[in-house]
Amino acid sequence: KIRLDVQSAFPLATPSAGENATYFGDRINRLSHGELEVKVYGAGKLVPSLQIFDAVQQGTLDAGMTSPHYVAGRFPAVQFFGGAPFGLDPVRHADWIYNGGGGEIWSEIYEAQGVKTIPCGLMGAESGGWYNFRIESTEDLKGKKIRFAGLAGSVMAKLGASVVLLPLSEVYPGLERGVIDGAEVSMPAIDTLFGLQQVSQYFYLPGWHQPSAMNELIINLNKWDSFDAEQQSLIYETCKAINLSSIMSTETLNAKAVSDFEAAGVEILPFPDTVLNDLRMAFDSVVTEQASKDGDFRRVWDSLQAYRADISAWSDRN
Amino acid sequence: MVRPQLSTVVAVSQALAAIQWFTLRVGQASALFVPLLMVTVVLNVTLRYIFSIGSIQLEELQWHLNAVAVMGCMAWAYQKDVHVRVDVFRNRMSPRVRAGIEAVGVLVLLLPFLWFVTVSAWSIFGYSWHLKEGSPMPSGLPARYLIKFVMAAGLSLLFLQSLAVLGRSLLVLVSTEPSA
Amino acid sequence: MDALFVFLLFSTFMIVMFSGYPVAFVLGGVAVLFAILGTVLDGFSVGGELASLRMLGFVANRIFDTISSYSLIPISMFVFMGLMLERSGVAEKLLSRMHFLLRGVPGGMAISVVLIGVLLAASTGIIGASVVLLATISMPAMRKAKYSDNLGLGVVGATSCLGILIPPSIMLIVMGDQLQIPAGNLFRGAILPGLLLAACYIAYCVIVALIRPEVAPAIAHRSEDNLRVGLRSLFTSLLAPVLLITSVLGSIVLGIATPTEAAGIGAAGATLIAVASGNLNWRQFREVSEQSALTTSFLFALIFGASCFSVVLRGYGGDEVIEAALYAIPLPPLMTLLLTLTIVFLLGFFLDWMEIILIIAPLLLPSLSAMGHDPTWVAILMAICLQTSFLTPPVGMALFYLKNTLPDVGITQIYRSVIPFILIQLAVLLLAIALPSLVTW
Ligand code: NA
Ligand code: NA
Numbered sequence: 030k031i032r033l034d035v036q037s038a039f040p041l042a043t044p045s046a047g048e049n050a051t052y053f054g055d056r057i058n059r060l061s062h063g064e065l066e067v068k069v070y071g072a073g074k075l076v077p078s079l080q081i082f083d084a085v086q087q088g089t090l091d092a093g094m095t096s097p098h099y100v101a102g103r104f105p106a107v108q109f110f111g112g113a114p115f116g117l118d119p120v121r122h123a124d125w126i127y128n129g130g131g132g133e134i135w136s137e138i139y140e141a142q143g144v145k146t147i148p149c150g151l152m153g154a155e156s157g158g159w160y161n162f163r164i165e166s167t168e169d170l171k172g173k174k175i176r177f178a179g180l181a182g183s184v185m186a187k188l189g190a191s192v193v194l195l196p197l198s199e200v201y202p203g204l205e206r207g208v209i210d211g212a213e214v215s216m217p218a219i220d221t222l223f224g225l226q227q228v229s230q231y232f233y234l235p236g237w238h239q240p241s242a243m244n245e246l247i248i249n250l251n252k253w254d255s256f257d258a259e260q261q262s263l264i265y266e267t268c269k270a271i272n273l274s275s276i277m278s279t280e281t282l283n284a285k286a287v288s289d290f291e292a293a294g295v296e297i298l299p300f301p302d303t304v305l306n307d308l309r310m311a312f313d314s315v316v317t318e319q320a321s322k323d324g325d326f327r328r329v330w331d332s333l334q335a336y337r338a339d340i341s342a343w344s345d346r347n
Numbered sequence: 348m349v350r351p352q353l354s355t356v357v358a359v360s361q362a363l364a365a366i367q368w369f370t371l372r373v374g375q376a377s378a379l380f381v382p383l384l385m386v387t388v389v390l391n392v393t394l395r396y397i398f399s400i401g402s403i404q405l406e407e408l409q410w411h412l413n414a415v416a417v418m419g420c421m422a423w424a425y426q427k428d429v430h431v432r433v434d435v436f437r438n439r440m441s442p443r444v445r446a447g448i449e450a451v452g453v454l455v456l457l458l459p460f461l462w463f464v465t466v467s468a469w470s471i472f473g474y475s476w477h478l479k480e481g482s483p484m485p486s487g488l489p490a491r492y493l494i495k496f497v498m499a500a501g502l503s504l505l506f507l508q509s510l511a512v513l514g515r516s517l518l519v520l521v522s523t524e525p526s527a
Numbered sequence: 528m529d530a531l532f533v534f535l536l537f538s539t540f541m542i543v544m545f546s547g548y549p550v551a552f553v554l555g556g557v558a559v560l561f562a563i564l565g566t567v568l569d570g571f572s573v574g575g576e577l578a579s580l581r582m583l584g585f586v587a588n589r590i591f592d593t594i595s596s597y598s599l600i601p602i603s604m605f606v607f608m609g610l611m612l613e614r615s616g617v618a619e620k621l622l623s624r625m626h627f628l629l630r631g632v633p634g635g636m637a638i639s640v641v642l643i644g645v646l647l648a649a650s651t652g653i654i655g656a657s658v659v660l661l662a663t664i665s666m667p668a669m670r671k672a673k674y675s676d677n678l679g680l681g682v683v684g685a686t687s688c689l690g691i692l693i694p695p696s697i698m699l700i701v702m703g704d705q706l707q708i709p710a711g712n713l714f715r716g717a718i719l720p721g722l723l724l725a726a727c728y729i730a731y732c733v734i735v736a737l738i739r740p741e742v743a744p745a746i747a748h749r750s751e752d753n754l755r756v757g758l759r760s761l762f763t764s765l766l767a768p769v770l771l772i773t774s775v776l777g778s779i780v781l782g783i784a785t786p787t788e789a790a791g792i793g794a795a796g797a798t799l800i801a802v803a804s805g806n807l808n809w810r811q812f813r814e815v816s817e818q819s820a821l822t823t824s825f826l827f828a829l830i831f832g833a834s835c836f837s838v839v840l841r842g843y844g845g846d847e848v849i850e851a852a853l854y855a856i857p858l859p860p861l862m863t864l865l866l867t868l869t870i871v872f873l874l875g876f877f878l879d880w881m882e883i884i885l886i887i888a889p890l891l892l893p894s895l896s897a898m899g900h901d902p903t904w905v906a907i908l909m910a911i912c913l914q915t916s917f918l919t920p921p922v923g924m925a926l927f928y929l930k931n932t933l934p935d936v937g938i939t940q941i942y943r944s945v946i947p948f949i950l951i952q953l954a955v956l957l958l959a960i961a962l963p964s965l966v967t968w
Binding site for chain 3: 374378379382384385387391418419423424425430436440445457460461467468495498
């Protein structure tokens with residue numbers, strides 16, 4: 030009987046991202062005929078979410094259900110797996126990772142660190158963000174204080190916004206009191222839990238900064254090697270099942286949340302095309318800068334572009 | 348009771364004094380990071396509210412400075428006996444008993460705690476250094492390993508200082524007669 | 528079985544704490560000993576949830592998370608601001624003016640202590656400095672005016688604790704960080720209960736002075752006293768701190784700035800006031816910086832120790848034990864809340880706010896929110912309740928500071944003097960339970 034302690038980077042009650050961990054524990058415990066004993070811990074119970082990777086790498090924690098974004102400071106390249114601006118739609122994102130060569134580079138980067146990674150938790154598009162000012166042109170972003178993370182944060186900064194780092198718990202009061210003018214948190218189903226519709230006037234779509242995302246199950250490599258082939262495949266296939274349940278779990282919830290936002294008096298607006306264009310151009314230059322500094326970043330970006338080219342005969346027309 | 352040789356006592360005292368001096372200097376230098384933090388916050392606020400310029404590096408710098416002040420002064424705080432104690436009974440204890448408790452406390456509580464934490468702090472730093480880790484924000488501060496070094500070094504300094512406290516307490520124990 | 532180890536862990540900590548060894552190190556050390564115990568017992572295949580040495584590997588990760596936390600940055604800034612204001616001599620001047628003006632009123636000097644206490648509370652977030660300041664200035668003056676020590680000690684002790692409730696408050700910042708509640712919301716929620724407490728203290732002083740004039744006698748003003756001059760000088764010395772307090776607190780509560788920004792501006796403002804009052808040179812500036820760094824350091828050390836303790840507690844299944852205990856007897860949500868607050872009150876006899884907020888509160892709050900209670904309200908109720916922990920023997924920080932400042936007073940007399948104020952605190956707590964809008968306005 031092998032025990033596997035898994036800590037989630039998200040509160041277990043969070044739709045999809047958090048629920049995936051509970052789903053994983055339930056299935057493995059049931060399907061492994063008692064050979065594996067998974068114990069799932071909620072966010073922060075043992076180790077802070079940002080440090081899950083370190084703890085797994087050192088073997089103090091067996092495994093984590095987390096997002097590649099949490100290690101962006103160490104391996105900037107993996108942000109593309111965790112969901113990047115102007116990325117693919119969810120099914121193609123998964124296809125790129127599973128069959129298009131993306132997953133191999135991902136595994137390679139982590140395995141050099143002694144960590145096994147398994148795609149585990151496919152997510153749909155996020156909200157384009159909450160704002161208390163109208164975005165009619167790129168000029169409107171200049172000097173505005175907004176909370177945006179990761180590559181998207183750099184894109185916004187490039188267009189003249191003043192990007193603020195704010196803990197998640199400070200977003201609501203920050204918007205309420207005008208400390209910030211806008212913020213990106215997650216998808217509508219999760220945004221609604223923070224009550225952002227009560228403190229924002231405008232809700233923008235599409236979620237250009239993250240049209241899809243893949244979370245991950247990371248396991249200490251020694252621990253992973255201690256499983257036999259059947260157990261390994263059980264874990265791998267369970268994660269594949271989770272990808273489907275994860276992406277399905279939020280479609281209706283998102284729709285309901287957006288209707289609630291509307292009912293609460295929030296104006297739902299589309300980003301103007303000119304703004305989206307400028308964002309895309311800013312993103313391209315951010316990518317070029319990063320790619321010149323980091324070899325893996327370039328490799329992953331090239332792989333993503335190659336996949337795009339491979340499917341373009343179909344995807345451009347569909 | 349066996350008295351230690353005077354020369355041993357002198358050598359030990361000198362070593363303790365050296366540790367104390369080092370802790371004090373590091374602490375005094377780190378404390379200046381508090382006003383430095385104040386200046387950084389004021390600068391950040393001015394840029395943001397008056398010139399509408401936001402800098403992620405300036406924001407990150409704030410907790411970096413705070414971390415240096417906190418970790419750099421932790422050992423000094425023990426030297427100056429600033430850490431909170433429950434002194435209901437302590438007030439009535441003789442210096443000898445206090446020294447005894449301090450010695451046992453260092454040996455049984457503080458050193459084991461610091462041992463485990465400091466060892467993993469150094470390995471966290473080592474890993475971060477190996478990866479040349481930076482901020483997860485592309486426009487954030489580089490060299491996050493520096494601050495992980497500050498954490499490991501601060502804990503190690505507290506380890507060193509606790510050895511000095513242990514030595515000082517033992518000196519009190521061997522150099523005073525048990526009260527009649 | 529699990530409950531037994533959780534109980535042993537807590538009781539060992541409390542017993543060892545009374546040795547007088549620094550609390551932060553006792554927390555960490557006892558936790559490590561129990562992690563060793565768990566590993567050894569596991570070797571003997573003792574069943575149930577056990578902590579293990581491996582779990583200690585998480586502690587350094589947690590420490591890094593603490594020192595890299597944005598929500599804890601205001602601590603050092605607010606400490607700096609409070610110390611700087613003290614150094615400027617503004618508070619001292621204020622207190623003597625107010626004493627002078629109010630000495631003709633029954634209980635007037637006690638009232639002036641409360642009023643200055645509120646002002647101090649609104650400009651600093653820690654209690655040590657305000658106890659010492661209020662005690663050293665007020666006690667001799669009140670004794671000279673023939674006030675009873677009992678009333679004087681009680682007022683000074685209780686009033687100086689207001690600083691940890693009335694924002695800015697280090698306690699609320701740590702609470703917000705631990706419970707994931709915005710510090711600004713906690714600040715807002717604590718204002719009215721804090722002011723209400725102060726009002727009740729004043730009312731108590733007036734009532735005592737009216738019923739028993741001999742413990743708080745009024746002194747007639749002599750004809751040569753110039754009330755107008757007194758009032759004017761009071762006004763000028765009041766100006767600077769009031770300006771500072773309104774700009775700092777106002778910017779947080781109205782939301783013009785984040786807590787960190789407001790704290791940094793406050794620290795800079797206090798420095799300017801000290802410079803303007805001519806009480807600041809380079810040496811004193813360094814002293815304030817060093818004192819702030821040391822205070823912040825010991826607060827963080829407590830967080831580190833408690834963090835280690837929490838990990839080991841979790842290893843022994845502490846979360847499940849506490850949750851099971853809360854749900855063991857099916858009570859209506861309000862009764863569970865009252866029960867929890869009673870536990871917090873009782874723990875306050877032995878523990879400080881730090882240990883209660885770092886270890887106990889994160890275990891209790893999720894269950895209470897799950898029952899439908901507003902987290903901010905519950906947190907403020909705990910904060911009011913924790914006011915008593917400073918004053919209840921045997922472990923009460925305000926009591927220790929008082930005793931250290933006034934060596935000629937017996938500790939039992941101090942214990943007796945604060946009893947009416949503890950009762951007032953409990954009454955305000957009940958009021959805040961009955962009237963949630965006091966907190967959630
Ligand atoms: Na305060
Ligand atoms: Na107490």
